[in-house]
Amino acid sequence: MRANMFRKILIANRGEIALRVVAACKELGIRTVAVYSEADRDLLHVRFSDEAVCIGPPRSYDSYLNIPSIISAAEITNVDAIHPGYGYLAESSHFAEVCDNCGIRFIGPSASAISLMGDKSRARETIQDLGIPTIPGTGVIDRETRDPAALARQVGFPLIIKAAAGGGGKGMRIIRREQDFLDSLSLVQSEAESAFGNSQVYLERYLTNPRHIEFQVLADEQGNIVHLGERDCSIQRRHQKLVEESPSPFLSPGRRMELGSQVVHALKQIGYQNAGTVEFLFDQEGNHYFIEMNTRIQVEHPVTEMITGIDIVKQQILIAAGFPLDFSQEDVAFRGSSIECRLNAESSETFTPSPGRIHAYHAPGGPGIRVDSAAYTDCVISPHYDSLIAKLIAHGNDREEAISRLNRALDTFIVEGIETTLPFHRKVIRHPDFLSGNYGTSFLEEFAGKTA
Ligand code: ADP
Numbered sequence: 342m343r344a345n346m347f348r349k350i351l352i353a354n355r356g357e358i359a360l361r362v363v364a365a366c367k368e369l370g371i372r373t374v375a376v377y378s379e380a381d382r383d384l385l386h387v388r389f390s391d392e393a394v395c396i397g398p399p400r401s402y403d404s405y406l407n408i409p410s411i412i413s414a415a416e417i418t419n420v421d422a423i424h425p426g427y428g429y430l431a432e433s434s435h436f437a438e439v440c441d442n443c444g445i446r447f448i449g450p451s452a453s454a455i456s457l458m459g460d461k462s463r464a465r466e467t468i469q470d471l472g473i474p475t476i477p478g479t480g481v482i483d484r485e486t487r488d489p490a491a492l493a494r495q496v497g498f499p500l501i502i503k504a505a506a507g508g509g510g511k512g513m514r515i516i517r518r519e520q521d522f523l524d525s526l527s528l529v530q531s532e533a534e535s536a537f538g539n540s541q542v543y544l545e546r547y548l549t550n551p552r553h554i555e556f557q558v559l560a561d562e563q564g565n566i567v568h569l570g571e572r573d574c575s576i577q578r579r580h581q582k583l584v585e586e587s588p589s590p591f592l593s594p595g596r597r598m599e600l601g602s603q604v605v606h607a608l609k610q611i612g613y614q615n616a617g618t619v620e621f622l623f624d625q626e627g628n629h630y631f632i633e634m635n636t637r638i639q640v641e642h643p644v645t646e647m648i649t650g651i652d653i654v655k656q657q658i659l660i661a662a663g664f665p666l667d668f669s670q671e672d673v674a675f676r677g678s679s680i681e682c683r684l685n686a687e688s689s690e691t692f693t694p695s696p697g698r699i700h701a702y703h704a705p706g707g708p709g710i711r712v713d714s715a716a717y718t719d720c721v722i723s724p725h726y727d728s729l730i731a732k733l734i735a736h737g738n739d740r741e742e743a744i745s746r747l748n749r750a751l752d753t754f755i756v757e758g759i760e761t762t763l764p765f766h767r768k769v770i771r772h773p774d775f776l777s778g779n780y781g782t783s784f785l786e787e788f789a790g791k792t793a
Pocket of ligand 1: 510549551782
């Protein structure tokens with residue numbers, strides 16, 4: 342056991358990511374405390390943790406977002422640290438600050454780094470000042486800004502209005518014609534006000550069918566930063582990722598290292614710590630532009646773990662406990678290819694949610710297959726929470742092998758009783774544009790016409 346390793350960690354999350362953190366803690370010999378809402382008593386993260394505390398009614402606002410309840414659970418169980426997972430309080434600088442004030446280590450970056458990057462407009466300006474290109478656009482526009490239409494004309498149409506505090510594909514609107522701009526602006530401002538408590542927005546030129554490529558980084562408290570390569574997350578629906586892969590078929594090894602060192606250099610300047618992801622869009626000419634940074638573990642982190650062999654969640658915990666990274670950039674090797682499909686409890690055609698009881702569940706295994714899931718036969722997918730049932734990740738010595746393993750795994754994945762996006766994924770990974778690696782964020786719009 343290392344000198345200042347945590348003894349016990351509370352996991353302020355549910356479902357597959359809570360289980361993922363339990364796994365990392367078990368391997369590190371750390372005890373775990375699960376928290377759960379009244380709807381989640383029977384979930385596996387409760388069962389596999391050493392202790393569990395009910396933190397409130399089903400509504401997320403009353404439980405997984407309830408800071409006083411979570412902090413009380415942490416104090417009663419006497420934990421050293423809290424892992425927030427993704428979503429919920431993972432990007433709440435206020436929560437990180439409350440943890441600090443209570444003497445509980447928040448496993449993530451500092452509250453000030455979360456707050457800087459959580460404001461997408463400020464993040465954009467900071468990153469631009471550090472020499473990374475951003476999409477042509479504006480600074481913050483609020484209700485006092487004079488003549489926003491003139492600013493929009495300068496950016497040009499189509500453009501995208503983005504909420505400064507937005508995230509998760511929410512708080513964005515594409516405007517194609519100047520005459521729609523002012524009405525849409527006040528709509529996004531009001532939506533942002535009610536969803537995020539902040540009506541500030543900014544504008545960006547809207548790129549046609551770009552690729553979404555993001556870099557994973559790890560930074561310790563001693564100032565060492567490494568990048569773990571990229572993930573291509575261009576297959577999206579309504580700006581939310583559905584399939585992710587690494588390496589991106591779009592980047593050469595030289596470009597990967599060039600961009601990776603740009604990212605590392607920028608994050609060094611701001612003294613960033615712990616895990617993080619810097620997201621870019623690539624236009625059709627291959628130019629890259631920063632769009633945002635996520636200061637937490639991401640849903641799609643397994644594809645990076647599969648090709649680098651580095652356990653990102655364990656690294657987050659070790660970094661928060663004060664250990665320096667025990668490898669350098671030169672030690673990070675990229676082996677083969679990995680692809681993840683997000684399996685949701687939704688209709689494969691309309692994507693409408695399909696919560697309910699899973700009557701039969703069988704996850705595939707075998708060479709190169711990993712399934713991160715909290716589902717099991719007879720479990721209930723609750724309408725209160727997001728619809729992710731499982732992440733199916735395939736790894737192969739090359740992209741072709743990863744795809745054939747994914748194909749085989751998708752065909753032997755059984756989820757009965759509710760609708761799932763399994764049929765959708767089977768079509769995506771057999772689609773000629775996916776097979777050729779030649780796809781962008783508009784893939785889905787063109788999808789229907791081309792499926793075999
Ligand atoms: P969020 O914080 O909600 O995840 P992002 O700013 O990361 O929002 O953007 C999510 C997705 O929206 C991108 O991956 C891309 O598909 C689309 N998008 C965002 N900005 C632009 C843009 N300027 N042009 C074209 N597509 C964009």
